[in-house]
Amino acid sequence: MSRDFLLEIGVEEIPPKVVPELGQQLATLAQELFRENRLEFESVNAYYGPRRLTVLAKNLSEQQPDIEREVKGPAKKAGFDPQGLPTKAAEGFARSKGLSVSDLMVKKTDEGEYLYARELVKGQRTPELLIELLPALIKKVSLPETMRWDDSGLRFIRPIRWLLALYGEESIKFTLGRLESAPATQGNRFFGQRKISVKTISEYFEKLEANGVIYDQAKRLQIVKDALLQHAAQFKAKHTATESLLEEIANQMEHPTAVLGKFPQEYLSLPKEVLASTLIEHQKFVPFVTGDQALPYFVGFRDGPEDTEGTIKAGYERIVKARLFDARFFFENDRKRKLSDFAKDLRSVVYQEKLGTIWDKVERTRRWAVEIGKRAGFEQLPEIDKTAFLCKADLVTAMVGEFPDLEGIVGDIYATLDREPSEVAQGIREHYLPKNAGDPIPESVVGTAVSLADKLDTVVSSLLIGDAPTGSRDPFGLRRKANGVIKIALERELNIDFFQLMRDTEELYSFLGKHKGFESIEEFFSERLYQVLLQECNVPYDILNAVLATRDGNFARVLRKARSLEKIRGQKEFTELVIGFSRARNITQGHSSIKEFDSQLFKDEAERDLWRAYLKAESQIAKLAPKEDYAGIIEQLLKLKAPIDTYFDAVLVMAPDRELRQNRLGFLNKLVSLFFTLGDLSKIVVEGQTPETELKKNAPRKS
Amino acid sequence: MYFQDLLLRLEEFWRSQGCLIQQPFDIEVGAGTFHPSTFFGVLGPKPWKVAYVQPSRRPVDGRYGDNPLRMAFYYQYQVILKPAPDDLQDLYLESLAYLGLDVRKHDFKFEKDDWKSPTQGAWGLGWQVALDGMEVSQFTYFQQMGGIDLNPVTGELTYGTERLSMFLQGVESAFDLKWNSDHTYGDVLLEYEKDRCAYNFEKSTAEMLFKAFDLYEAEAKSCLKNNLVYPAYECTCKCSNLFNLLDARRAISVTERERFMQRVQDLSKNCARAYVKRLKAAEASEPAQPAL
Numbered sequence: 005m006s007r008d009f010l011l012e013i014g015v016e017e018i019p020p021k022v023v024p025e026l027g028q029q030l031a032t033l034a035q036e037l038f039r040e041n042r043l044e045f046e047s048v049n050a051y052y053g054p055r056r057l058t059v060l061a062k063n064l065s066e067q068q069p070d071i072e073r074e075v076k077g078p079a080k081k082a083g084f085d086p087q088g089l090p091t092k093a094a095e096g097f098a099r100s101k102g103l104s105v106s107d108l109m110v111k112k113t114d115e116g117e118y119l120y121a122r123e124l125v126k127g128q129r130t131p132e133l134l135i136e137l138l139p140a141l142i143k144k145v146s147l148p149e150t151m152r153w154d155d156s157g158l159r160f161i162r163p164i165r166w167l168l169a170l171y172g173e174e175s176i177k178f179t180l181g182r183l184e185s186a187p188a189t190q191g192n193r194f195f196g197q198r199k200i201s202v203k204t205i206s207e208y209f210e211k212l213e214a215n216g217v218i219y220d221q222a223k224r225l226q227i228v229k230d231a232l233l234q235h236a237a238q239f240k241a242k243h244t245a246t247e248s249l250l251e252e253i254a255n256q257m258e259h260p261t262a263v264l265g266k267f268p269q270e271y272l273s274l275p276k277e278v279l280a281s282t283l284i285e286h287q288k289f290v291p292f293v294t295g296d297q298a299l300p301y302f303v304g305f306r307d308g309p310e311d312t313e314g315t316i317k318a319g320y321e322r323i324v325k326a327r328l329f330d331a332r333f334f335f336e337n338d339r340k341r342k343l344s345d346f347a348k349d350l351r352s353v354v355y356q357e358k359l360g361t362i363w364d365k366v367e368r369t370r371r372w373a374v375e376i377g378k379r380a381g382f383e384q385l386p387e388i389d390k391t392a393f394l395c396k397a398d399l400v401t402a403m404v405g406e407f408p409d410l411e412g413i414v415g416d417i418y419a420t421l422d423r424e425p426s427e428v429a430q431g432i433r434e435h436y437l438p439k440n441a442g443d444p445i446p447e448s449v450v451g452t453a454v455s456l457a458d459k460l461d462t463v464v465s466s467l468l469i470g471d472a473p474t475g476s477r478d479p480f481g482l483r484r485k486a487n488g489v490i491k492i493a494l495e496r497e498l499n500i501d502f503f504q505l506m507r508d509t510e511e512l513y514s515f516l517g518k519h520k521g522f523e524s525i526e527e528f529f530s531e532r533l534y535q536v537l538l539q540e541c542n543v544p545y546d547i548l549n550a551v552l553a554t555r556d557g558n559f560a561r562v563l564r565k566a567r568s569l570e571k572i573r574g575q576k577e578f579t580e581l582v583i584g585f586s587r588a589r590n591i592t593q594g595h596s597s598i599k600e601f602d603s604q605l606f607k608d609e610a611e612r613d614l615w616r617a618y619l620k621a622e623s624q625i626a627k628l629a630p631k632e633d634y635a636g637i638i639e640q641l642l643k644l645k646a647p648i649d650t651y652f653d654a655v656l657v658m659a660p661d662r663e664l665r666q667n668r669l670g671f672l673n674k675l676v677s678l679f680f681t682l683g684d685l686s687k688i689v690v691e692g693q694t695p696e697t698e699l700k701k702n703a704p705r706k707s
Numbered sequence: 708m709y710f711q712d713l714l715l716r717l718e719e720f721w722r723s724q725g726c727l728i729q730q731p732f733d734i735e736v737g738a739g740t741f742h743p744s745t746f747f748g749v750l751g752p753k754p755w756k757v758a759y760v761q762p763s764r765r766p767v768d769g770r771y772g773d774n775p776l777r778m779a780f781y782y783q784y785q786v787i788l789k790p791a792p793d794d795l796q797d798l799y800l801e802s803l804a805y806l807g808l809d810v811r812k813h814d815f816k817f818e819k820d821d822w823k824s825p826t827q828g829a830w831g832l833g834w835q836v837a838l839d840g841m842e843v844s845q846f847t848y849f850q851q852m853g854g855i856d857l858n859p860v861t862g863e864l865t866y867g868t869e870r871l872s873m874f875l876q877g878v879e880s881a882f883d884l885k886w887n888s889d890h891t892y893g894d895v896l897l898e899y900e901k902d903r904c905a906y907n908f909e910k911s912t913a914e915m916l917f918k919a920f921d922l923y924e925a926e927a928k929s930c931l932k933n934n935l936v937y938p939a940y941e942c943t944c945k946c947s948n949l950f951n952l953l954d955a956r957r958a959i960s961v962t963e964r965e966r967f968m969q970r971v972q973d974l975s976k977n978c979a980r981a982y983v984k985r986l987k988a989a990e991a992s993e994p995a996q997p998a999l
Contacts, residue, residue: 154793315839319838323839333770354958
């Protein structure tokens with residue numbers, strides 16, 4: 005036997021962007037809850053909008069099935085005396101389950117033998133069960149933000165104002181915070197009844213429909229899309245709304261109805277990005293374009309019936325005109341001067357108390373950018389310098405003051421109008437990339453150089469003055485910016501040693517006097533490199549620990565080393581080499597300062613053999629390393645495997661004689677450093693060898 | 708309905724709802740939330756209902772009087788209901804009806820707006836209310852003030868009085884609003900607005916503003932040391948306004964902004980803490996209402 009079930013949570017306007025997520029989550033959680041409670045159902049559907057989240061379950065069974073359960077009682081020792089007669093404990097346990105002692109069973113557990121009773125658990129009737137389950141269900145929804153609104157302490161995304169639960173024709177009465185469910189709902193805020201009694205599920209949907217609520221989100225989305233397509237056809241144009249904007253509109257209202265508005269032709273002279281931002285960002289109004297040309301029309305949506313009197317249209321047009329007026333005011337004011345004049349204004353804008361003005365930052369960025377350009381072999385050095393000079397100028401324009409999201413874009417537009425070279429304009433736009441995770445890197449070499457320069461200056465200077473991110477607090481986005489540098493280096497395969505570059509640009513920061521030093525910056529970037537390689541390039545953590553042990557500032561090279569090691573790690577010979585190397589590595593731990601040795605002092609034949617093998621390998625590797633022939637290097641290192649093994653079998657490194665011991669450790673350090681061309685191979689996890697490496701603190705939890 | 712009558716109607720409506728009708732705070736502030744009746748009033752457990760006009764200064768919003776909707780100086784109408792009533796949305800809509808606005812003829816939306824006032828250490832969740840796409844009010848359930856979790860939660864309404872009045876009078880610009888039968892809003896405020904904008908954007912002396920900021924900050928701290936909560940708070944408001952002026956002058960970069968806001972926020976939080984401490988001490992002896 006089964007009945008349909010419906011739950012509606014009435015909420016004050018939920019932010020439209022999270023409506024779908026919450027609606028779907030509620031349906032998923034409901035299914036899980038039914039399953040956990042052994043309730044069968046045919047299907048669960050979600051209906052959602054700004055003021056209600058609804059779940060409809062088809063054919064939800066009326067009763068939980070009965071189940072048999074084994075209940076643990078006292079230990080057997082406690083339940084029976086030495087004669088094998090039941091004690092009071094056993095009798096009491098049996099009685100509590102309505103059984104006699106002979107019905108009990110003995111079962112072996114990890115803690116010894118125990119008495120068990122078999123118990124029949126009667127399934128509950130669904131309506132009663134729901135009274136307990138529904139509050140739990142609602143509290144389980146995970147929310148991007150939560151608030152309190154009364155003294156119950158209940159939290160939700162916005163205040164919950166009513167609850168309705170129907171099981172067939174039975175109203176389920178449950179309590180949540182100060183609220184009690186009732187067989188009633190509400191219509192559209194302005195075009196429906198305030199209190200609508202609901203006796204059946206089909207009546208629920210009918211009455212919503214009749215009270216200005218299009219409860220099906222897919223239908224609302226279709227209405228929005230159709231209206232836009234219809235107007236687009238009318239203008240022989242395209243609308244420019246993204247899918248996410250359309251969905252946002254559809255989930256902001258219960259009864260979307262299009263309102264077409266027009267704005268004065270004269271505003272078409274504004275750059276199209278500015279027009280689009282004005283309409284979309286501020287108003288969620290959808291503009292139209294034909295080709296590259298904007299049209300003086302837009303469509304907004306109201307929640308309710310047609311705007312027959314044109315009041316809303318007039319209101320929309322008034323606000324759009326005021327917004328565009330504002331945008332043009334900014335644009336025309338800005339255009340009285342050249343972008344390069346704005347760049348000079350940056351002299352009076354403090355970037356950071358200790359780091360000077362934005363002008364100072366730009367000056368540093370120029371030096372970085374040109375140096376990066378040179379090292380990367382880019383040819384457009386003058387354009388790179390010009391771009392770095394202009395890249396922050398739009399920050400002091402009124403347009404960016406109004407539309408912060410247009411930073412870089414406004415710079416591009418103004419530079420183009422100033423007839424700056426197109427590479428410069430594009431470079432200005434691109435130098436913010438990648439801004440967020442998932443963003444592309446700059447396309448042009450000019451944008452690449454300036455993006456790297458800007459980010460490097462920000463990260464380096466902030467770290468030098470001790471503004472490192474702590475825990476989840478990274479107010480200046482330093483981690484994201486460092487990740488950006490690394491991603492550009494990897495994707496463009498830039499052959500730049502960034503640590504060398506930092507040391508070479510150190511004098512840019514001499515004005516700071518005493519600072520934190522570059523050691524901590526290299527550490528910070530290594531940590532970031534570890535994260536990027538792990539999460540975005542899927543390099544295994546042990547290989548990362550190996551290649552990052554040498555702190556190589558050429559990020560692209562680090563990735564190539566890692567890839568070569570990944571390729572060879574499964575091979576048996578390599579495994580043995582790692583074991584041999586680890587012996588050398590472990591024994592020299594704590595003695596790495598001993599660098600001196602004299603091959604004349606070698607006593608043992610095995611010592612001399614390894615020395616000769618080393619010399620051969622070293623001269624070969626010296627030739628292979630600049631070519632980054634890692635396969636060749638590995639091949640050379642493999643030749644050391646046998647002599648290393650023999651060495652450790654024959655030679656007592658930690659000899660009692662101090663001089664002899666020092667000499668041997670000095671040599672082994674030399675050997676270890678040759679391996680470090682690739683990395684610290686002892687960190688690689690191989691069969692028969694557990695690296696004693698502490699996992700780096702951000703290493704993934706092993707699953 | 709004249710602009711002045713709109714203000715009077717709001718006073719009438721909220722008086723009838725049991726609100727104490729307060730007068731504006733006499734120190735320059737960016738919003739009604741800075742009024743001690745809000746800042747301190749929302750702290751502590753006692754019910755508190757208050758409403759008032761608050762002249763508000765937003766230096767960066769100035770447009771020399773050229774923009775029909777945006778001004779460096781305008782009048783907010785602020786309503787504080789503690790605890791927040793369950794039917795707050797309905798009450799708000801009733802108040803609009805009381806002004807004579809038929810919202811069914813318009814596009815009315817509660818649009819997501821997570822309200823934050825970093826310099827006050829305050830945040831809440833709620834909406835901006837858009838009437839035909841124009842923001843006419845803020846509607847917030849306060850969760851925190853001065854860094855302190857609020858219990859009970861306060862409901863806050865802020866009316867943009869000029870914009871609502873524009874709807875009711877059917878005029879295109881705030882400066883064309885009829886203040887009374889003889890004078891427009893522009894008659895009263897346009898010259899002031901132009902001067903303010905020229906000062907805020909062009910002629911203010913950054914050096915002086917920085918100095919004044921430091922002085923008021925130091926004064927606030929010294930007041931706090933002497934357990935003078937209200938004077939400390941007034942100095943904090945001064946800092947907040949000076950920060951806004953520096954911002955309008957573009958004398959502070961994005962990075963520096965954070966730091967300046969943090970400095971004001973620290974003061975706000977210390978004022979709130981000192982006040983709550985006092986409340987607790989008073990609770991021990993006898994119940995006290997906020998003094999302002």
